[in-house]
Amino acid sequence: MKYVIGVLSEDKPGVLSRIAALIARRGYNVESLSVGHSHIEGISRFTMVVEGDERVVDQIVKQLDKLIEIVEVRNLSQAPYVERWIMLIKVSAPLEIRPHVLQTAEAFRGKAVDVGGDALVFEVTGDKGKVEAFLSAMRPFGILEVASSGAVAMQRVGFEGKVSGRCEEYELKLA
Template identity: 50%
Template sequence: MKHTLSVLVEDESGALSRISGLFARRGFNIESLAVGPAEKNGMSRLTMVVEGDDRTLQQMTKQLDKLINVLGVIDLSTVPAVERELMLLKVSAPPRQRGEILELVQVFRARVVDVADDALTLEVVGDPGKLVALEQLLEPYGILEIARTGKVALERASGVNTEFLKVTASEKRVPA
Protein backbone atom coordinates (compact mmCIF):
# COMPACT_ATOMS: atom_id res chain seq x y z
CA MET A 1 0.00 0.00 0.00
CA LYS A 2 1.20 3.53 -0.74
CA HIS A 3 1.50 5.89 2.20
CA THR A 4 1.82 9.66 2.18
CA LEU A 5 3.93 10.89 5.08
CA SER A 6 4.09 14.49 6.22
CA VAL A 7 7.30 15.14 8.14
CA LEU A 8 7.89 18.43 9.96
CA VAL A 9 11.61 19.13 10.45
CA GLU A 10 13.91 21.84 11.71
CA ASP A 11 15.30 23.63 8.68
CA GLU A 12 18.95 22.68 9.10
CA SER A 13 21.54 21.21 6.77
CA GLY A 14 21.64 17.44 6.75
CA ALA A 15 18.01 16.87 7.83
CA LEU A 16 16.89 15.66 4.40
CA SER A 17 20.01 13.51 4.06
CA ARG A 18 19.34 11.78 7.40
CA ILE A 19 15.72 11.08 6.45
CA SER A 20 16.47 9.74 2.97
CA GLY A 21 19.38 7.73 4.42
CA LEU A 22 17.06 6.09 6.93
CA PHE A 23 14.82 4.86 4.11
CA ALA A 24 17.76 3.82 1.90
CA ARG A 25 19.39 1.76 4.68
CA ARG A 26 16.18 -0.20 5.08
CA GLY A 27 15.72 -0.75 1.36
CA PHE A 28 12.70 1.56 0.98
CA ASN A 29 12.20 3.53 -2.20
CA ILE A 30 10.81 7.04 -1.84
CA GLU A 31 8.42 7.35 -4.80
CA SER A 32 7.81 11.05 -4.41
CA LEU A 33 9.45 13.74 -2.27
CA ALA A 34 8.53 17.41 -1.98
CA VAL A 35 10.20 19.75 0.50
CA GLY A 36 9.52 23.38 1.30
CA PRO A 37 9.22 25.95 4.06
CA ALA A 38 6.53 25.24 6.67
CA GLU A 39 4.26 27.59 8.59
CA LYS A 40 6.99 28.84 10.97
CA ASN A 41 10.45 30.23 10.23
CA GLY A 42 13.14 27.63 10.71
CA MET A 43 10.86 24.70 9.86
CA SER A 44 10.32 22.71 6.66
CA ARG A 45 7.69 20.18 5.65
CA LEU A 46 8.59 17.06 3.69
CA THR A 47 5.82 15.19 1.92
CA MET A 48 6.90 11.67 0.97
CA VAL A 49 5.13 8.87 -0.84
CA VAL A 50 6.45 5.42 0.10
CA GLU A 51 5.16 1.91 -0.35
CA GLY A 52 4.88 -0.64 2.43
CA ASP A 53 2.49 -2.48 4.72
CA ASP A 54 1.02 -0.78 7.80
CA ARG A 55 3.33 -2.55 10.25
CA THR A 56 6.50 -1.61 8.36
CA LEU A 57 5.35 2.00 7.98
CA GLN A 58 4.61 2.18 11.69
CA GLN A 59 8.22 1.12 12.36
CA MET A 60 9.55 3.68 9.88
CA THR A 61 7.45 6.42 11.48
CA LYS A 62 8.89 5.58 14.90
CA GLN A 63 12.42 5.63 13.44
CA LEU A 64 11.74 9.02 11.82
CA ASP A 65 10.44 10.44 15.10
CA LYS A 66 13.77 9.51 16.74
CA LEU A 67 15.89 11.42 14.20
CA ILE A 68 17.50 14.70 15.18
CA ASN A 69 15.65 17.65 13.62
CA VAL A 70 12.37 15.73 13.11
CA LEU A 71 9.54 17.52 14.93
CA GLY A 72 6.63 15.32 13.90
CA VAL A 73 5.43 12.66 11.46
CA ILE A 74 1.86 12.06 10.25
CA ASP A 75 0.74 9.25 7.94
CA LEU A 76 -1.76 11.19 5.84
CA SER A 77 -3.00 7.94 4.29
CA THR A 78 -4.95 7.26 7.48
CA VAL A 79 -6.61 10.68 7.90
CA PRO A 80 -8.65 12.97 5.63
CA ALA A 81 -6.13 15.03 3.64
CA VAL A 82 -5.85 17.43 0.72
CA GLU A 83 -3.31 16.16 -1.84
CA ARG A 84 -2.04 17.99 -4.90
CA GLU A 85 0.71 17.72 -7.47
CA LEU A 86 1.88 20.07 -10.21
CA MET A 87 2.87 18.91 -13.68
CA LEU A 88 4.35 20.90 -16.53
CA LEU A 89 3.86 19.10 -19.83
CA LYS A 90 5.15 20.10 -23.25
CA VAL A 91 3.08 18.56 -26.05
CA SER A 92 3.49 18.64 -29.82
CA ALA A 93 0.75 20.94 -31.12
CA PRO A 94 0.90 21.73 -34.82
CA PRO A 95 -1.70 24.35 -35.84
CA ARG A 96 -4.12 21.76 -37.29
CA GLN A 97 -4.33 19.90 -33.92
CA ARG A 98 -4.04 22.84 -31.55
CA GLY A 99 -7.81 23.38 -31.23
CA GLU A 100 -8.39 19.73 -30.24
CA ILE A 101 -5.66 19.89 -27.63
CA LEU A 102 -6.95 23.16 -26.17
CA GLU A 103 -10.47 21.70 -25.80
CA LEU A 104 -9.07 18.65 -24.03
CA VAL A 105 -6.95 20.80 -21.74
CA GLN A 106 -10.00 22.83 -20.64
CA VAL A 107 -11.72 19.70 -19.32
CA PHE A 108 -8.77 19.17 -16.95
CA ARG A 109 -8.60 22.85 -15.99
CA ALA A 110 -5.02 22.96 -17.18
CA ARG A 111 -3.45 26.25 -18.22
CA VAL A 112 -1.37 27.01 -21.28
CA VAL A 113 1.82 28.65 -19.99
CA ASP A 114 3.83 28.77 -23.23
CA VAL A 115 2.99 28.67 -26.93
CA ALA A 116 5.42 27.91 -29.75
CA ASP A 117 4.88 27.26 -33.46
CA ASP A 118 4.54 23.49 -32.98
CA ALA A 119 4.21 22.99 -29.21
CA LEU A 120 2.23 23.98 -26.13
CA THR A 121 3.47 23.91 -22.56
CA LEU A 122 0.72 23.16 -20.07
CA GLU A 123 0.43 23.51 -16.31
CA VAL A 124 -1.96 21.20 -14.49
CA VAL A 125 -2.57 20.89 -10.77
CA GLY A 126 -4.55 18.14 -9.09
CA ASP A 127 -4.41 14.72 -7.57
CA PRO A 128 -1.93 12.33 -9.21
CA GLY A 129 -4.74 10.42 -10.97
CA LYS A 130 -5.84 13.55 -12.81
CA LEU A 131 -2.29 14.17 -14.02
CA VAL A 132 -1.88 10.61 -15.29
CA ALA A 133 -5.25 10.78 -17.09
CA LEU A 134 -4.29 13.99 -18.93
CA GLU A 135 -0.89 12.56 -19.80
CA GLN A 136 -2.51 9.44 -21.31
CA LEU A 137 -4.95 11.51 -23.37
CA LEU A 138 -2.18 13.75 -24.72
CA GLU A 139 0.18 10.84 -25.52
CA PRO A 140 -1.18 10.37 -29.10
CA TYR A 141 -0.31 14.02 -29.90
CA GLY A 142 3.31 13.50 -28.85
CA ILE A 143 4.56 14.44 -25.41
CA LEU A 144 7.89 16.23 -25.70
CA GLU A 145 8.76 16.78 -22.01
CA ILE A 146 7.26 16.32 -18.54
CA ALA A 147 8.25 17.70 -15.14
CA ARG A 148 6.30 16.82 -11.97
CA THR A 149 6.70 18.21 -8.47
CA GLY A 150 5.75 15.18 -6.43
CA LYS A 151 2.79 15.15 -4.09
CA VAL A 152 2.24 17.79 -1.41
CA ALA A 153 -0.44 17.21 1.20
CA LEU A 154 -1.95 18.56 4.41
CA GLU A 155 -4.41 17.04 6.83
CA ARG A 156 -7.91 18.44 6.28
CA ALA A 157 -8.84 20.89 9.04
CA SER A 158 -12.52 20.13 8.34
CA GLY A 159 -11.97 16.42 8.91
CA VAL A 160 -14.17 15.69 5.88
CA ASN A 161 -13.09 12.53 4.07
CA THR A 162 -13.66 13.35 0.39
CA GLU A 163 -12.63 9.84 -0.71
CA PHE A 164 -15.53 8.47 1.35
CA LEU A 165 -17.86 11.05 -0.21
CA LYS A 166 -16.78 10.01 -3.75
CA VAL A 167 -17.55 6.34 -2.99
CA THR A 168 -20.88 7.23 -1.37
CA ALA A 169 -21.90 9.42 -4.34
CA SER A 170 -21.01 6.75 -6.89
CA GLU A 171 -22.96 4.11 -4.92
CA LYS A 172 -26.05 6.34 -5.01
CA ARG A 173 -25.86 6.54 -8.82
CA VAL A 174 -25.72 2.78 -9.29
CA PRO A 175 -29.23 1.23 -9.24
CA ALA A 176 -29.61 -1.69 -6.84
Protein backbone atom coordinates in the same frame (compact mmCIF):
# COMPACT_ATOMS: atom_id res chain seq x y z
CA MET B 1 -0.69 0.06 -0.39
CA LYS B 2 0.36 3.70 -0.66
CA TYR B 3 0.68 5.98 2.32
CA VAL B 4 1.24 9.71 2.54
CA ILE B 5 3.54 10.90 5.31
CA GLY B 6 3.92 14.51 6.38
CA VAL B 7 7.16 15.52 8.07
CA LEU B 8 8.02 18.82 9.75
CA SER B 9 11.73 19.32 10.32
CA GLU B 10 14.21 21.97 11.28
CA ASP B 11 15.46 23.70 8.16
CA LYS B 12 19.14 22.75 8.47
CA PRO B 13 21.77 21.61 6.02
CA GLY B 14 21.94 17.84 5.91
CA VAL B 15 18.32 17.10 6.86
CA LEU B 16 17.39 16.06 3.35
CA SER B 17 20.47 13.79 3.15
CA ARG B 18 19.64 12.28 6.52
CA ILE B 19 16.10 11.47 5.40
CA ALA B 20 17.35 10.12 2.07
CA ALA B 21 20.06 8.04 3.81
CA LEU B 22 17.52 6.55 6.18
CA ILE B 23 15.12 5.66 3.38
CA ALA B 24 17.90 4.11 1.29
CA ARG B 25 19.48 2.19 4.15
CA ARG B 26 16.28 0.62 5.36
CA GLY B 27 15.13 -0.13 1.82
CA TYR B 28 11.87 1.79 1.94
CA ASN B 29 10.02 2.26 -1.30
CA VAL B 30 9.41 5.96 -1.85
CA GLU B 31 7.28 7.07 -4.77
CA SER B 32 7.69 10.78 -4.27
CA LEU B 33 9.36 13.19 -1.90
CA SER B 34 8.83 16.91 -1.94
CA VAL B 35 10.10 19.64 0.34
CA GLY B 36 9.25 23.27 0.92
CA HIS B 37 8.57 25.84 3.59
CA SER B 38 5.99 25.31 6.30
CA HIS B 39 3.95 27.94 8.14
CA ILE B 40 6.66 28.22 10.80
CA GLU B 41 9.89 30.05 10.22
CA GLY B 42 12.88 27.71 10.26
CA ILE B 43 10.70 24.62 9.80
CA SER B 44 10.43 22.77 6.48
CA ARG B 45 7.69 20.45 5.40
CA PHE B 46 8.37 17.19 3.59
CA THR B 47 5.64 15.18 1.95
CA MET B 48 6.47 11.59 1.20
CA VAL B 49 4.44 8.96 -0.64
CA VAL B 50 5.57 5.48 0.33
CA GLU B 51 4.57 2.05 -0.78
CA GLY B 52 4.36 -0.79 1.70
CA ASP B 53 2.24 -2.55 4.28
CA GLU B 54 1.14 -1.10 7.59
CA ARG B 55 4.17 -2.50 9.40
CA VAL B 56 6.59 -0.87 6.97
CA VAL B 57 4.87 2.50 7.27
CA ASP B 58 4.84 2.21 11.05
CA GLN B 59 8.62 1.67 10.91
CA ILE B 60 9.19 4.58 8.52
CA VAL B 61 7.25 6.93 10.77
CA LYS B 62 9.10 5.80 13.89
CA GLN B 63 12.55 5.77 12.32
CA LEU B 64 12.02 9.25 10.85
CA ASP B 65 10.83 10.48 14.21
CA LYS B 66 14.16 9.39 15.71
CA LEU B 67 16.10 11.86 13.57
CA ILE B 68 16.97 14.68 15.93
CA GLU B 69 16.03 17.49 13.53
CA ILE B 70 12.62 16.06 12.71
CA VAL B 71 9.99 17.74 14.83
CA GLU B 72 6.87 15.89 13.80
CA VAL B 73 5.96 12.93 11.60
CA ARG B 74 2.39 12.12 10.68
CA ASN B 75 0.86 9.32 8.67
CA LEU B 76 -1.68 11.48 6.83
CA SER B 77 -3.41 8.46 5.30
CA GLN B 78 -4.94 7.57 8.66
CA ALA B 79 -7.58 10.29 8.20
CA PRO B 80 -8.96 12.33 5.28
CA TYR B 81 -6.32 14.52 3.67
CA VAL B 82 -5.88 16.81 0.71
CA GLU B 83 -3.18 15.88 -1.75
CA ARG B 84 -2.00 17.85 -4.77
CA TRP B 85 0.56 17.31 -7.48
CA ILE B 86 1.65 19.95 -9.93
CA MET B 87 2.91 18.95 -13.35
CA LEU B 88 4.33 20.85 -16.30
CA ILE B 89 3.91 19.06 -19.64
CA LYS B 90 5.40 20.09 -22.95
CA VAL B 91 3.17 18.69 -25.70
CA SER B 92 3.78 18.67 -29.41
CA ALA B 93 1.06 20.93 -30.90
CA PRO B 94 1.56 21.97 -34.53
CA LEU B 95 -0.97 24.57 -35.65
CA GLU B 96 -3.18 22.11 -37.53
CA ILE B 97 -3.99 20.06 -34.40
CA ARG B 98 -3.55 22.81 -31.79
CA PRO B 99 -7.30 23.30 -31.21
CA HIS B 100 -7.65 19.58 -30.36
CA VAL B 101 -4.81 19.80 -27.88
CA LEU B 102 -6.24 22.88 -26.22
CA GLN B 103 -9.72 21.36 -26.10
CA THR B 104 -8.42 18.21 -24.43
CA ALA B 105 -6.43 20.23 -21.93
CA GLU B 106 -9.51 22.31 -21.16
CA ALA B 107 -11.34 19.18 -20.01
CA PHE B 108 -8.70 18.78 -17.27
CA ARG B 109 -8.47 22.48 -16.52
CA GLY B 110 -4.92 22.31 -17.82
CA LYS B 111 -3.58 25.81 -18.25
CA ALA B 112 -1.32 26.73 -21.17
CA VAL B 113 1.63 28.55 -19.59
CA ASP B 114 3.91 28.73 -22.63
CA VAL B 115 3.10 28.83 -26.32
CA GLY B 116 5.66 28.04 -28.99
CA GLY B 117 5.61 27.41 -32.73
CA ASP B 118 5.35 23.62 -32.49
CA ALA B 119 4.53 22.96 -28.87
CA LEU B 120 2.64 24.11 -25.80
CA VAL B 121 3.46 23.84 -22.11
CA PHE B 122 0.55 23.05 -19.80
CA GLU B 123 0.29 23.31 -16.08
CA VAL B 124 -2.04 20.88 -14.38
CA THR B 125 -2.79 20.55 -10.69
CA GLY B 126 -4.71 17.87 -8.88
CA ASP B 127 -4.47 14.59 -7.09
CA LYS B 128 -2.29 11.93 -8.58
CA GLY B 129 -5.15 10.34 -10.51
CA LYS B 130 -6.03 13.52 -12.29
CA VAL B 131 -2.46 14.39 -13.17
CA GLU B 132 -1.89 10.90 -14.55
CA ALA B 133 -5.12 11.01 -16.54
CA PHE B 134 -4.03 14.30 -18.06
CA LEU B 135 -0.74 12.70 -19.04
CA SER B 136 -2.58 9.82 -20.77
CA ALA B 137 -4.88 12.23 -22.59
CA MET B 138 -1.91 14.19 -23.92
CA ARG B 139 0.13 11.14 -24.93
CA PRO B 140 -1.45 10.75 -28.43
CA PHE B 141 -0.32 14.28 -29.31
CA GLY B 142 3.26 13.55 -28.39
CA ILE B 143 4.71 14.44 -25.00
CA LEU B 144 8.08 16.16 -25.29
CA GLU B 145 8.93 16.73 -21.61
CA VAL B 146 7.39 16.36 -18.16
CA ALA B 147 8.31 17.91 -14.79
CA SER B 148 6.31 16.88 -11.76
CA SER B 149 6.37 18.06 -8.17
CA GLY B 150 5.47 14.88 -6.35
CA ALA B 151 2.73 15.06 -3.77
CA VAL B 152 2.20 17.85 -1.29
CA ALA B 153 -0.44 17.04 1.28
CA MET B 154 -2.06 18.00 4.53
CA GLN B 155 -4.81 16.71 6.77
CA ARG B 156 -8.32 17.99 6.04
CA VAL B 157 -9.73 20.61 8.40
CA GLY B 158 -11.20 18.99 11.48
CA PHE B 159 -9.30 15.74 11.01
CA GLU B 160 -5.95 16.83 12.46
CA GLY B 161 -6.62 14.41 15.32
CA LYS B 162 -4.40 14.16 18.32
CA VAL B 163 -1.36 16.08 17.23
CA SER B 164 1.85 15.82 19.18
CA GLY B 165 1.74 19.61 19.46
CA ARG B 166 5.50 19.76 19.25
CA CYS B 167 5.53 22.10 16.33
CA GLU B 168 2.96 24.45 17.84
CA GLU B 169 5.01 24.49 20.99
CA TYR B 170 8.14 25.35 19.04
CA GLU B 171 6.24 28.10 17.22
CA LEU B 172 5.14 29.61 20.53
CA LYS B 173 8.70 29.56 21.79
CA LEU B 174 9.85 31.44 18.70
CA ALA B 175 7.18 34.10 19.15
